[in-house]
Amino acid sequence: xxxxxxxxxxxxxxxxxxxxxxxxxxxxxxxxxxxxxxxxxxxxxxxxxxxxxxxxxxxxxxxxxxxxxxxxxxxxxxxxxxxxxxxxxxxxxxxxxxxxxxxxxxxxxxxxxxxxxxxxxxxxxxxxxxxxxxxxxxxxxxxxxxxxxxxxxxxxxxxxxxxxxxxxxxxxxxxxxxxxxxxxxxxxxxxxxxxxxxxxxxxxxxxxxxxxxxxxxxxxxxxxxxxxxxxxxxxxxxxxxxxxxxxxxxxxxxxxxxxxxxxxxxxxxxxxxxxxxxxxxxxxxxxxxxxxxxxxxxxxxxxxxxxxxxxxxxxxxxxxxxxxxxxxxxxxxxxxxxxxxxxxxxxxxxxxxxxxxxxxxxxxxxxxxxxxxxxxxxxxxxxxxxxxxxxxxxxxxxxxxxxxxxxxxxxxxxxxxxx
Amino acid sequence: xxxxxxxxxxxxxxxxxxxxxxxxxxxxxxxxxxxxxxxxxxxxxxxxxxxxxxxxxxxxxxxxxxxxxxxxxxxxxxxxxxxxxxxxxxxxxxxxxxxxxxxxxxxxxxxxxxxxxxxxxxxxxxxxxxxxxxxxxxxxxxxxxxxxxxxxxxxxxxxxxx
Amino acid sequence: xxxxxxxxxxxxxxxxxxxxxxxxxxxxxxxxxxxxxxxxxxxxxxxxxxxxxxxxxxxxxxxxxxxxxxxxxxxxxxxxxxxxxxxxxxxxxxxxxxxxxxxxxxxxxxxxxxxxxxxxxxxxxxxxxxxxxxxxxxxxxxxxxxxxxxxxxxxxxxxxxxxxxxxxxxxxxxxxxxxxxxxxxxxxxxxxxxxxxxxxxxxxxxxxxxxxxxxxxxxxxxxxxxxxxxxxxxxxxxxxxxxxxxxxxxxxxxxxxxxxxxxxxxxxxxxxxxxxxxxxxxxxxxxxxxxxxxxxxxxxxxxxxxxxxxxxxxxxxxxxxxxxxxxxxxxxxxxxxxxxxxxxxxxxxxxxxxxxxxxxxxxxxxxx
Numbered sequence: 048x049x050x051x052x053x054x055x056x057x058x059x060x061x062x063x064x065x066x067x068x069x070x071x072x073x074x075x076x077x078x079x080x081x082x083x084x085x086x087x088x089x090x091x092x093x094x095x096x097x098x099x100x101x102x103x104x105x106x107x108x109x110x111x112x113x114x115x116x117x118x119x120x121x122x123x124x125x126x127x128x129x130x131x132x133x134x135x136x137x138x139x140x141x142x143x144x145x146x147x148x149x150x151x152x153x154x155x156x157x158x159x160x161x162x163x164x165x166x167x168x169x170x171x172x173x174x175x176x177x178x179x180x181x182x183x184x185x186x187x188x189x190x191x192x193x194x195x196x197x198x199x200x201x202x203x204x205x206x207x208x209x210x211x212x213x214x215x216x217x218x219x220x221x222x223x224x225x226x227x228x229x230x231x232x233x234x235x236x237x238x239x240x241x242x243x244x245x246x247x248x249x250x251x252x253x254x255x256x257x258x259x260x261x262x263x264x265x266x267x268x269x270x271x272x273x274x275x276x277x278x279x280x281x282x283x284x285x286x287x288x289x290x291x292x293x294x295x296x297x298x299x300x301x302x303x304x305x306x307x308x309x310x311x312x313x314x315x316x317x318x319x320x321x322x323x324x325x326x327x328x329x330x331x332x333x334x335x336x337x338x339x340x341x342x343x344x345x346x347x348x349x350x351x352x353x354x355x356x357x358x359x360x361x362x363x364x365x366x367x368x369x370x371x372x373x374x375x376x377x378x379x380x381x382x383x384x385x386x387x388x389x390x391x392x393x394x395x396x397x398x399x400x401x402x403x404x405x406x407x408x409x410x411x412x413x414x415x416x417x418x419x420x421x422x423x424x425x426x427x428x429x430x431x432x433x434x435x436x437x438x439x440x441x442x443x444x445x446x447x448x449x450x451x452x453x454x455x456x457x458x459x460x461x462x463x464x465x466x
Numbered sequence: 467x468x469x470x471x472x473x474x475x476x477x478x479x480x481x482x483x484x485x486x487x488x489x490x491x492x493x494x495x496x497x498x499x500x501x502x503x504x505x506x507x508x509x510x511x512x513x514x515x516x517x518x519x520x521x522x523x524x525x526x527x528x529x530x531x532x533x534x535x536x537x538x539x540x541x542x543x544x545x546x547x548x549x550x551x552x553x554x555x556x557x558x559x560x561x562x563x564x565x566x567x568x569x570x571x572x573x574x575x576x577x578x579x580x581x582x583x584x585x586x587x588x589x590x591x592x593x594x595x596x597x598x599x600x601x602x603x604x605x606x607x608x609x610x611x612x613x614x615x616x617x618x619x620x621x622x623x624x625x626x627x628x
Numbered sequence: 629x630x631x632x633x634x635x636x637x638x639x640x641x642x643x644x645x646x647x648x649x650x651x652x653x654x655x656x657x658x659x660x661x662x663x664x665x666x667x668x669x670x671x672x673x674x675x676x677x678x679x680x681x682x683x684x685x686x687x688x689x690x691x692x693x694x695x696x697x698x699x700x701x702x703x704x705x706x707x708x709x710x711x712x713x714x715x716x717x718x719x720x721x722x723x724x725x726x727x728x729x730x731x732x733x734x735x736x737x738x739x740x741x742x743x744x745x746x747x748x749x750x751x752x753x754x755x756x757x758x759x760x761x762x763x764x765x766x767x768x769x770x771x772x773x774x775x776x777x778x779x780x781x782x783x784x785x786x787x788x789x790x791x792x793x794x795x796x797x798x799x800x801x802x803x804x805x806x807x808x809x810x811x812x813x814x815x816x817x818x819x820x821x822x823x824x825x826x827x828x829x830x831x832x833x834x835x836x837x838x839x840x841x842x843x844x845x846x847x848x849x850x851x852x853x854x855x856x857x858x859x860x861x862x863x864x865x866x867x868x869x870x871x872x873x874x875x876x877x878x879x880x881x882x883x884x885x886x887x888x889x890x891x892x893x894x895x896x897x898x899x900x901x902x903x904x905x906x907x908x909x910x911x912x913x914x915x916x917x918x919x920x921x922x923x924x925x926x927x928x929x930x931x932x933x934x935x936x937x938x939x940x941x942x943x944x945x946x947x948x949x950x951x952x953x954x955x956x957x958x959x960x961x962x963x964x965x966x967x968x969x970x971x972x973x974x975x976x977x978x979x980x981x982x983x984x985x986x987x988x989x990x991x992x993x994x995x996x
Contacts, residue, residue, distance in 0.1 A: 118759040214639045218661075218977065286752060287825055290978070370825045371752025373978045374661060440827045446817075447877035447889040450857040456543045468864040521845050523930065523958040527945055536943070538930055538958075542842065542858050571845030574962055582678070597671035597995060606679055 067091075068180070091183040095172050102322050103315040107134040109356075110318065110363055117367035138311060146307035152212030160207035161305065161312035167196045167203075168319040175326050176251040178336050178347035189250040190238055193327060194231075197282060200320075201227040204284075207313075208301035219301040222290050222374050227282060229381040234278035236389035240271040240396045241331050254335035260410050261339070265332040266418040270392045270425035272332045274385050279327070281377065283320040285362060287369040288377055325358035326351075384436055388428055395424060468540070470494060471516070471548040479516060483509050495536075495549035500562050503552050504589075507568045510539060510550065517541040518548060524565075524575040526554075526583045528609045533560045533585055554585050564590040582607035636664055641981075643672050649746070649984070650991030654968075661976040666969045670962075673995040681955035686712045686787055686922045689955065693942075694781035696957060697993040699742060702735040702772075703935040704993075705785035710866055711931035711942035712787045716924035723912040724789035725867040730802070730905045731772070731784060732867075732933070733898040737809070738768045739936035740891040740898075743988040747888060748820065750985035751829045757820060764812055767805050774798060787922060789915025802906060809899045817892055827885065834971045834983030836882035844966040848938025849894065850987055853879030853886035860934040871908070872901045884986040891988075894936075921950035928954075937961050937988060957996055961989040 067090060075083045108123070108131060115122030123130035148154050174189040176182045186192050201224060208220020241264055242248050245256040257264055265272050281288040302313045329335060333354050336347030372380070399420075403413050473491040480487060480496065487502040498506045510518045518539035527534045533554040540547040554560035564587035565572045576587045577596040584605035587593055595602065604611050637658040643651040651672035657665040677696065681689045693708040694701040706728055713720060720728075742765060745758030769779040775794050776784040784791055820826060836846070838854040851858055859876040861869040877893035879886030924946040932941035938960025945954035964987050972980045 114754070118754075118756045119763065120759055214637060217637075218639070218658075221660075286754065289752070366754065367756050369753065370748060370823070370829060372825055373829060373976060375976065376828055437824075438828075438831075440824065440831065443831070444880065445821050445827075445889070447879055447886070447893040449875035449893070450878050451875050453545065453857055453859065453863045453876075454543075455545045455863075520842050522932075522939070523941055523943060523956070525943055525954075525956040525958075527954045538941075538943075542856065542863075545863050569845070570840070570843045571963060571966055573844075574966055575845075578962075595671075597674040599671075606676055611679075 065180075091173075095183055096169065099169055099172055099319055103319050104134045104138065106318040106322065106359070107137055107314075109359070113360065113363045114367045117364065141311035141314075142308050144307040146309050147304065149210075149212045149304055152304075153210035156206050156210035157304075158309075160203055160210065161309045161316075163203045163206070164200060164316045165312055165319075167199045168316045168323065170196045171323050172326070174250050175330055175351075176254050176335055177351055179342075181336075181348060182251050185249060185251050187247070187249045187252070190242055190248040190253075190331075194235055194238065197320075197323075198227075198231060200282070201231075204301050207305070211301070211304035213304050215303050216301050219303070223284070223301055226288070226290065226374065226377055226381075229378050230278045230281040230288075230385075233274050233381060233385035233389040234282065236386070236393055237271040237274040237278065238331065240268045240389075240392050243393070243396045243400050244268065250330050250335075253331055254337055257334045258337045260414060262414050262418070263332065263334050267414060267421060268332070268392070268396065269422050270388060270428065271396075272328065273425065273429070274389050274392070275332075276324075276328065277385065278381070279324040280362065280365065281381070283317060283324060285317070285321065286366040287371045289371055290374050290377060321359055321362050322355055324362070325355035328358050329354035384432060388432060391428060392425075395421070469546040471546050473549075476510075476516070476548050476550075479513065480506055480509065483513070495551050497551045497553065500552050500554065504563050504565060504568065506550070507537070507565045510548070511568055516548065517544055519569075521565075521569040521571045521575075522547065524572050524579070526579045526585060528583060528607065530609060531557055533557070533583060535562055535579070535585070537565070560585040561588060562586075563588055564593075566590055581605070584608065639977075649989055650994075652989070652991055652994070654980075654984075656977070656980065658977060661978075663972050663975055663977065663980050666972055666980070668965060668968060670965075670991070670994050673991045675996065677996045678955050678957065681952060683951055685920075685950045686716075686924075686952065687918075687920075689952070690786065691781070691783050694783050695992055696959070696996055697935065697937060697940070697961070697990045698780060699990055700735045700739040700936045701780060701782045702731045702784060703933060703940060705783065706732055706867075707931060707933045707935065707940045708942050709785045709787050710933065711929055711944045712922070712924070714931050715927060715929040715944050715946055716787070716918075716922055718788045718916060718918060720789055720867075721913045721916060722868070722910050723793075724914045726905050726909045727790050727794065727914060728785060728867050729869065729872070730902055730909075731775075731782075731790075733901045733905070734768050734771060734802075736898045736936045737895050738765045740895045741765045743936070744816075744820075744888060744891055747884075747982070747985045747988070748826070750982050751826060753826075757816070760819075761816065764805075764809060767801075771798060771802055771805070774801075786915055788918045789913070791915070793914045799906065802902070806899055806903050806906065810896060813892065813896050813899070821889070821892070829978075829982060830883065830885040830888060830986070832883055833975060833979040834884045834986060836967055836971050838882065840967055840970060841882065845963040846938070846967065847960050847963065848934070848936070849877075849887055849890040850882075850938065850964050852877060853890045854882035855880060860932055860939055864932065866931070866933055868905070869901075872904050874900050884982055887986045887988075923948060923950055930958075932958065935960060937990060937993065938964055940993075957993075959993045959996065961987075961991075961993040965989060965994065 067087065071083050071087055074086055111133065112122035112130065123133040126132040126136045148157060171193055173183040174186050174192055176185070204223045204227070205220045208216040208223065241253065244264060244267055245253040247253060247256070253264070302310060305313060329351060336342060336351040338350045342350055399417050402408070473494055473496045476496045477489050477491040480489060480498070484502065484505055487506055488499045490497040510516050518541050520540050520542050522538040522540045524538070525536050527536065535552045535554060537550040538547060539550060552562065554562045562585055564576055566576065567589065573590075573592070574596060576590055577593060579585050580587060580593055581595040581597050582605055594600065598606070639656050639658055641654040641656055643653050653669040653672070655667040655669060656663055677692050681692055690705055690708060693704040697704050741761035742758070745761040748757040749755055772782055772784075773779050774797055776782050776792055836850065836854050838856050841851050841854045841856065847858075855878060857876060857878050860866075862876060874897045877890045877897065879890050926946055926948045928943065928945040930941055930943045932939050939958065940960055941958035943954070943956040943958065944952050947953040968984065968987070972983050975983075
């Protein structure tokens, strides 16, 4: 899908790709092809890396302040005005700590794990359309690429847990493998529902589909969004599914033995992954950089980052509010609750697309109908399946019973019962 | 109010059921001899009138030439309490039977008495020191542990202004 | 085909751990995630208080009782003073008894707020419930500080009464707190008790059957959660509890959720008691004069109270001298830990931590 229109002047920062396009077209005039390729790779890679680093640093502050507000306290407000220098203080502290290396573990694997964990967090940002032409690499299998890259995290976390030579880490690593594998399946199926409607796996293609149909894919596939959100929360080990690094039980799970900047890398990876979740959801379900025409005045990349932060706020909200689930409850949730829902979602979605294509109906007529049908189906399925599967806790009493007098058996009468 | 069953009443009921248990009675408690302790304890727990199924506190006192084991037993349903005592006569290596088969709540309390007083309980399933480490020399709560020579006590001999 | 050899995993939930409520060690044998055996090792906080107390006078021992259960110091003081008064036959004036009741119940609310918050921390809610419940605890600690000068180790009760009378700022602030607390407790109940994740974690885990609870000397909210209606404030009233109108909270099957319910409801009943005590507070002396070195007659006494953790009892033996001959604490936390193995074997590691949190132990009291 291409966007017609003349090349805007390079200083038009509503679309940062203008400057790059200018530069590249000038270069292709004067130099060989490989120079254009290398220069665009360097510019794009540096931009992505700077963006990810800046995000990781900024999110430390955002997360701590927002979680603190949910917990009726203020959050860091000492280091700089409103605590804005707190991330710098944190990073400096972590960098100057001794990075311990357990001798009896596997030192090479131990050192590699945080670096390899940062890899997928960085790689996944390459395919997002930040603006109209602002994609680093516009792969036509973007969704597949995202899923493949984020699956690498599983083995990396196990590497971290195993090489620490620590039983807590081993417990955390075992839990991580089980959980991440289980939650991959509904996640892929949920994203498949999106791809069914958009007809393409390219991320900018999906945004263009939403732009053309003037509808958010969230409205057409609400169940897919819910399933994706829950599965991705589990994939990045955030509460309520952070059983792998449950602080109150296994100290810190797979990153117990890490200190110094290695721990800082794991911490940054968690934050960047949360933003990546937001970016995927924003692109696939909420229209990416497009917001019903608002992108004529506000630059597309600002809209995109705004949406990402809104979803990130939702993640922080979940973290501050909910307790965590136990590992067997999490696995049961993935396999018995999310997977059937995802399958039903795909079947219904495929049926709808078939009807649409087969009878050549107009989009304006069909999409609102599909939205209504899918929304109500989502609500019905979630509530109904929950009623069917879940333990009827609401029937058990949730208040203690009150006794006014101690029941005392009179002397002489036979005692009976347990008390 | 919880009624404290006087020693005479307890002793009467014990004698009625177990005639050969040697008892001494005091106003508030009954002293039984160590060989009959478990039998008396089982009787006190199973008797429908006394019904002492709840061991409130089990402790020991160092009486300088013997050790005195004190058992505060109560019944929740009847809201009464009675006191049972026994003596461990050898002060150097005292021994007593364990009541863990009768009340499971005696488990940590007897371990504590073994740790701090040195009384060995025969029949205890897991008699190890609970607060101090294995290899600690001595039993701290005995009166002669870290005692000053000549029976002196630390601190002032008398208080000023009295 | 080589033989597959499996061995169970032995993990030390060691003295340093975010969730063992102090320095407490559990040696857990795991088969995957299932707990096969739990062995408790305590004594990391053993300060030999029982031995130290034999060389100090009865009044000098009162600060020791603060530091046993350091999160509910008022009730520790109260139990000891009751035992010493029973031993020496000292009468306590009525105003002092009412003040004792007020402060004991305030301490109960503070303790249960902390206990419920820490329990939810163990369940995984990252300190959010603790922060909410600590708001009320801060106001209660302000009341303590204005009366006796200390927030945590209060050293407030004396043998024969209390050490200070309440200042004039106490009544308005306490009355305001008592007006505000029922709404707050209702807010916490609404936020916490209906949460599905909490119910999935806390229901049907750590079940303690009632007959095992009784045979194990379990007391306090843990005993009441199993369905046994036993509260020393009703069964064996001390101070002026027999003039107070309140109910006791009883659970259903002894799982972690029932303990949470019992503690939540006890906070509300404590508010009732404080309100009545504040209204009925009579004027008069707040302590009786006792000699500096109290010499009770030869004998022994055992006095017990319903502390927030359970039945706290002091067994004092006197030989006529100024110092106790034997000072023994019947510690509720130690005895509540007795059935820990039976409560947790067969469940997962996560449940072990949550169960330990729901028993609400305090290591100062376990180890003394």
